[in-house]
Amino acid sequence: MSAFAAVDLGASSGRVIVGTVGDDRVALREANRFPNGPVRVGGSLHWDVLGLYRGVLDGLRAAGPLDGVGIDSWAVDYGLLDGDGELLGTPFHYRDARTDGVPDKVFATIPAPQLYARTGLQVQPFNTVFQLVAAQGTAALAAARGMLLVPDLLGYWLTGVRVAEVTNASTTGLLDATTRTWASDVVSALGLPEHLLPPLRDAGVLLGHVRDDVGLHGSVPVWTVGSHDTASAVVAVPATGTDFAYISCGTWSLVGLELDHPVLTEESRAANFTNEAGVDGTVRYLRNVMGLWVLQESIRTWNEAGLPADLPDLLAAAARVPALTTVVDIDGPAFLPPGDMPARIADEAARAGQTPPQSQAETVRCILDSLALAYRRAVRQAAHLAGRSVSVVHVVGGGVRNELLCQLTADATGLPVVAGPVEGAALGNVLVQARAAGVLSGGLEDLRAVGARGLDLRRYEPGATGGPSDRQWAAAERRVERT
DSSP, X not given: OEEEEEEEEOSSEEEEEEEEEETTEEXXXXXXXXXXXXXXXXXXXXXXXXXXXXXXXXXXXXSOSOSEEEEEBOSSOXXXXXXXXXXXXXXXXXXXXXXXXXXXXXXXXXXXXXXXXXXXXXXXXXXXXXHHHHTTTOHHXXXXXXXXXXXXXXXXXXXXXXXXXXXXXXXXXXXXXXXXXXXXXXXXXXXXXXXXXXXXXXXXXXXXXXXXXXXXXXXXXXXXXXXXXXXXXXXXOOOOSSOEEEXXXXXXXXXEEEESSOXXXXXXHHTTOEEEEOGGGOEEEEEEEOTTHHHHHHHHHHHHTTOXXXXXXXXXXXXXXXXXXXXXXXXXXGGSSSSOHHHHHHHHHHHTTOOOOOSHHHHHHHHHHHHHHHHHHHHHHXXXXXXXXXXEEEEEXXXXXXXXXXXXXXXXXXXXXXXXXXXXXXXXXXXXXXXXXXXXXXXXXXXXXXXXXXXXOEEEOTTTTOXXXXXXXXXXXXXXXXX
């Protein structure tokens, strides 16, 4: 039996999960879980990256003897390093407002179609390329001699080795989507210093060994994994064949397909689909959907107002609300920053000529119906744009626990939904480590077969609970499009 620690950092919490691999199966146990979230300093949002590192170290020390460590996290955010490798300030949070208006500034230099044809990346205001352009003229960027994305930064602190793992590097807007090398012409055209960009490494190779001063049991290897958490989660999708879509559902929802080649057409750009690198040379062709963030912020708002906000009770009440009464564009810019989501939902509904939700249950139902509607659009568009048929949707991540959302997703897409695993990113992280260490072998389908053994999966069939018809979902979709 071999033990591998998956450091899995999400936008609301971090986890160190130990995967024990043996007898062609994986057993997971949690060694440490710690909170994560933005810290507002001087009007800007930052990550408490030192607190995250402390939580990682506590988890690794509690994990016991290990045969490897792998790190995955959210995308795009980075730390700047000086010439001695010291961190220059705390990393900005992707929800910080400093990138407002920056995409248009970038497109004035490199037109959006030209940039997409090169990098294949959807336009999100927080993409690393926009963050770096927003940082031009600052003392930190002028002093920087290196840049590391969050999982690479923590890997550097553990091992002393500075690299950029490809799956997360592909979210920067600075990587060529076809060659998987840094797009030096893009970097140069935008006036960004090329010396910031570290050497690239694929997932599944040795990064280095944990430094002696960290205090683990023995000399523990650190392996590169799909360091973008979605890349690791897609490895864990318990699928066979290629005719599946996936939804990695957490604070964000990443909805898409696994492809062999990027889709760089103008139609794909106009639909705002992204081509991100996956493990083993695959492409994660997907769209970011706002995800459970809107629900999480609603609960926080109600808690602060002293209102009851128990999630199971809210979901049970939402299930009794008539379907599709109110729907909003859940991906609208109003829902990106932290704040009073129930008020924003009411405003968006009123602006669209709909009756705003009148209760907490109606607000929750609006969020879930709107999410399912966004999933429907994304799955169908991805299949059309990639020329791929889809027969099943796999949901992985924390959203697996939301039974109402899973059923609504089956109803909205008209496809069966297979829900599980919950800890998809951690499982995929462990599977890639185990193969790199020689404990497992084979391609992605072989790893998925190992990961699927012993999983508690649940299947949701469209229309199983008498939900809305396809015609009703289509009508709701038109209501959102008109807004």
